[in-house]
Each structure stands twice: as C-alpha cells, then as structure tokens.
Amino acid sequence: MEAPLRSLRLRCSVQNYEWGRRGEESTVARLFERNSGAQIDLACPYAEFWMGTHDSGPSFLMLAGSDSGEVALKKWIRENPGALGDKVVAKWGTGLPFLFKILSVAKALSIQTHPDKELARMLHMMRPSVYKDPNHKPEMAIALTEFKALCGFVSMEELKDVLSVPEITELVGNDEGSKIIQTRELNGYMNAKAVMQSAFIKLMSSNRDVISTLVSKLKNRLFSYKNSEFRGQRLSEKEQLALLLEKQYQADVGVLASFFFNYVKLSPGEALYIGPNEPHAYISGECIECMAASDNVVQAGLTPKYVDIQTLCSMLTYKQGFPEILRGISLNPYVTRYAPPFDEFEVDRCILPSKESVLFSPVPGPSIFIIVAGEGQLQMGSVIEERVAEGDAYFVPAHSQISFSASDDKPIHLYRSGVNSRIFG
Known part of the structure; x- marks a missing residue:
C-alpha cells in the first residue's frame, strides 16, 4: 500500500441512547458536533461517539477525489488491507479488530455481560436481530470524569x-x-x-x-x-x-441485584477492563471505551430493552473479588498506555501542554486518534502540518509516523486506540 498523501480524517457516528447526557452537558454531543458539523439537539440524549468500522455505527474517511467526498472506512480498509499491517491481517483478516468509543452516561446502563466467541457465534445464529454479530466483546473504560460502575461479584x-x-x-x-x-x-x-x-x-x-x-x-x-x-x-x-x-x-x-456487585469509582485517568462473561453496569460519568469490534450485549436488568436472564445467568463465571484498576504505564512525559489482557486493543492517553510536541512512532498495526480537548497541529510523515482541534478524529495506517503540537494557549488532550502491542512481539 502506498503511503497516504494526506492525513485520513474521520467523520464518526453517534448513538442517542436514552441513558446519554443531553446537549452541551455531553462530551459526546460536543465532539460529534465538531466532528460532523451537525447541529446538536439540546433536548436529545447523546450517549456514545463511535470510531471504527462496525455496521451499527460506521466511520467515514474524508477523502478528496471520491465522488461523495468521503468513503466508508470499512470499504477503504478492504481495498487497502496493507493499512492494517501483515500481522493484523493474518490474525483478523481485513476487518478492524477494535471499536473505539466515548461515552457520556447520565443514567445507569443495563446490568449486562458480553459473550465469549463461541457463545457469541451461537447467539448471533439464533437471534441475529438481538445479537448483531458473531464476535466477542472484551472491553476497557478509561475515566474522563469521575466514573461509577458496577463490575463483578463481591x-x-x-x-x-x-x-x-x-x-x-x-x-x-x-x-x-x-x-x-x-x-x-x-x-x-x-x-x-x-x-x-x-x-x-x-x-x-x-x-x-x-x-x-x-x-x-x-x-x-x-x-x-x-x-x-x-x-x-x-x-x-x-x-x-x-x-x-x-x-x-x-x-x-x-x-436488588446491584448489592451483589462491586461498586467501582474511577478517577480521571483510571481504567477498568471487563472480560467475557463478567457482569457489569455503568452508572454515571464520562469515559473513553475500547473493545473488540462487536456490539453483542446480554442484558438482565436496569433496562426497558429485551432481557435474556436465562442466558446471562448461565454464561457468568461467578468470579468474586474487586476488579483490577489500571493506571497505565508511562511511555514518555505526555503519554500513558493502558494495555488490558486482550489482543484486539490498547489505548494511549496523551496530555500535551501548550507549545509542546509529541511523536507517535510507527507501529505495525492501525491506529485511531481522537482530540478530546484543545487545539494545535498534526504532522503525518512528511505531509505539511494540518490544524487539529476538539472533535477531530483520524485513522492512521500501519507503519505511519504521526506527531502533534499543542497551540500556544491550549493544551491538547487526545487518545489513541490500536491493536495490543503484545501481538507484535
């Protein structure tokens, strides 16, 4: 695959689930407005900002030269598989293995769990309208604000x-x-x-x-x-x-079921990861979330939606004890990495002070970047610098170097998702 001539800016999707925050109180709403140019509805809940290739909330590459000015990221990757890197293609094919999100939670989400691969395939085959894909969905949440959740059994x-x-x-x-x-x-x-x-x-x-x-x-x-x-x-x-x-x-x-679960409170920068068949429910706050590319959820309470109590109770591990809290590993003065025990993803958190710069060296797999706050400039390889600001999201192909510089008066707060580095040895 030839190197891109310019940065690959993304237009991303939003989910207006009933539990989301409304209007300007929602980070999801603000990011979506700046990312898409669409005016937000102040009375509408904005729950999740999706970055990736899942059919329930696809992202689009803003490419000059295409008939519509943009192309679905999923289609572009299929036509340019080298963007994923050889090892990623060998392990997962031409699909992006992770789904990147931002959540704004005003009201508790359902008590839920996500199936392992074998169960996911079976549920998808039996009820494709409910269980949307045959993949598992291990996930990780990194707190942007104080974030409260129920997770695992006491x-x-x-x-x-x-x-x-x-x-x-x-x-x-x-x-x-x-x-x-x-x-x-x-x-x-x-x-x-x-x-x-x-x-x-x-x-x-x-x-x-x-x-x-x-x-x-x-x-x-x-x-x-x-x-x-x-x-x-x-x-x-x-x-x-x-x-x-x-x-x-x-x-x-x-x-009543909430008494059975650990009550977890994360401070900004702390993370919680959740494996297959583990019960959880997000309560309030805002977070970065990354997961395997799936939207499979088995629900059993705190929701008006379809519940499948028998399936949930039968699939749980019933593992007891307080979950591990990740605080990340420092890669440099500005970047902290969160690497859960899942191959599909890891997340880097970057807090870049005013007038400072940071370089993200080439990696053998794809990345997605999102600017959560601030403004500055981006440079990809030898491409001329491009202005970046809150809400901008980018797909970065494998083996591509990218750097960010914060403006003179506004620090940058950004996140990167990518395939877990451990698969590259």
Whole structure:
C-alpha cells in the first residue's frame, strides 16, 4: 500500500441512547458536533461517539477525489488491507479488530455481560436481530470524569452482608446464609461459586410481582432510615445507589441485584477492563471505551430493552473479588498506555501542554486518534502540518509516523486506540 498523501480524517457516528447526557452537558454531543458539523439537539440524549468500522455505527474517511467526498472506512480498509499491517491481517483478516468509543452516561446502563466467541457465534445464529454479530466483546473504560460502575461479584465475606439485606433475605431464604458459613469453613472456590450462583439465579429468576413488592419495601425502608438517620447511622454507598437506581428504574430486579456487585469509582485517568462473561453496569460519568469490534450485549436488568436472564445467568463465571484498576504505564512525559489482557486493543492517553510536541512512532498495526480537548497541529510523515482541534478524529495506517503540537494557549488532550502491542512481539 502506498503511503497516504494526506492525513485520513474521520467523520464518526453517534448513538442517542436514552441513558446519554443531553446537549452541551455531553462530551459526546460536543465532539460529534465538531466532528460532523451537525447541529446538536439540546433536548436529545447523546450517549456514545463511535470510531471504527462496525455496521451499527460506521466511520467515514474524508477523502478528496471520491465522488461523495468521503468513503466508508470499512470499504477503504478492504481495498487497502496493507493499512492494517501483515500481522493484523493474518490474525483478523481485513476487518478492524477494535471499536473505539466515548461515552457520556447520565443514567445507569443495563446490568449486562458480553459473550465469549463461541457463545457469541451461537447467539448471533439464533437471534441475529438481538445479537448483531458473531464476535466477542472484551472491553476497557478509561475515566474522563469521575466514573461509577458496577463490575463483578463481591467477595464471599461481603456476600454475607448482601444476604442480610432484609428484602434479599426474604427472597433467597435463610438457607443461603448457612451455606456461606459452611463455605467459609471449607474455604473452597467451587463452594463459594456455587453459593453465589444459587443466590443470584434465585433473585434474577423471581416473579416480577414479587420483585416489584420487594423493591418497594426496600425503597420505603431506606427512605425511612435516610430521613431519621436510623440509630445514628447513615445509608451505605450501596444503599444510596439502590435508591438512585430505583428512581431511574422502578420495580426493576437490577435494584436488588446491584448489592451483589462491586461498586467501582474511577478517577480521571483510571481504567477498568471487563472480560467475557463478567457482569457489569455503568452508572454515571464520562469515559473513553475500547473493545473488540462487536456490539453483542446480554442484558438482565436496569433496562426497558429485551432481557435474556436465562442466558446471562448461565454464561457468568461467578468470579468474586474487586476488579483490577489500571493506571497505565508511562511511555514518555505526555503519554500513558493502558494495555488490558486482550489482543484486539490498547489505548494511549496523551496530555500535551501548550507549545509542546509529541511523536507517535510507527507501529505495525492501525491506529485511531481522537482530540478530546484543545487545539494545535498534526504532522503525518512528511505531509505539511494540518490544524487539529476538539472533535477531530483520524485513522492512521500501519507503519505511519504521526506527531502533534499543542497551540500556544491550549493544551491538547487526545487518545489513541490500536491493536495490543503484545501481538507484535
């Protein structure tokens, strides 16, 4: 493939899911407006800004010389496979293996998990209208603001507290409490998993009317505690979260299920990665997200959309314990790399002060860059410099060098997604 004559600027897609932030409060809305030139609707939620080749939200290359002035990135890569690099093509073919996003979350997303490759193929074959592709979807979120999420099951010790919540005890029964004591004495992983699995499935499979009654009881009890500061104690973070979720999703099983999961709070620059078959739900905040090129989601609560409780409960690993938080590895004074244990992607975070420059050396795979804030200049190889600003996104082919310089008065905040460097040895 011949080197491009100019930088490959992208026009990207947006998703207006109901849980997104609205108007100028949404980073997604601001970036989309600047990226596309479209005027945003202040009353509309802007949830996700997509950069990649997935059919549900494709990106387009702004190329002079094409009939329409742009061409689908997916089509261009298919016609120029060298842009991916030999190793990427050998491993994944001519499809971009990752999907890059920015999320603006105003309301909790569904309790969900993503299938592994084998299950993804089966679900796609059985219900292609729900499960849009046959790929798995490991993912990573890097906080742009304070970012809150539920992720993975609590430890066995914490599960004792979960099963002491009166409404959950009423539902799953006192037998589960005695199982916990026995499991603690046996100290066996399989026993711990079996107890967690039994209690969670019993909750998630319960009758809707029963759940509605118990969620109402929980709400009334917590409001009573909150208003009277019952016995001088304040509500726990999990109890406060349950009230928030109940306000957003009345009579939903996810309000009770939230007690089973770790409550994670990320500060800007911290990251959380989620493997296949692990439960999670984003609660609030804004983040950079990267994942394998898939849109497969199995949902089971905190959503008005289609839920598949049986599939979700059967596919979970029921692994317990607090998830690992990534803080990245410094590559130079300005760039931090987040490399999860997945081949399809890694993400670089770059905070470039005013008047400073940074060089991204050539790599054997493709990259996508997005300017989240600031302005300056870009230079690709020997191409003449081009002005860049908030909302600009670029596809950079394999073996291409690119550099950025911040303006005199506005630092640049940008992110790069690419194939995980570990596959290149």
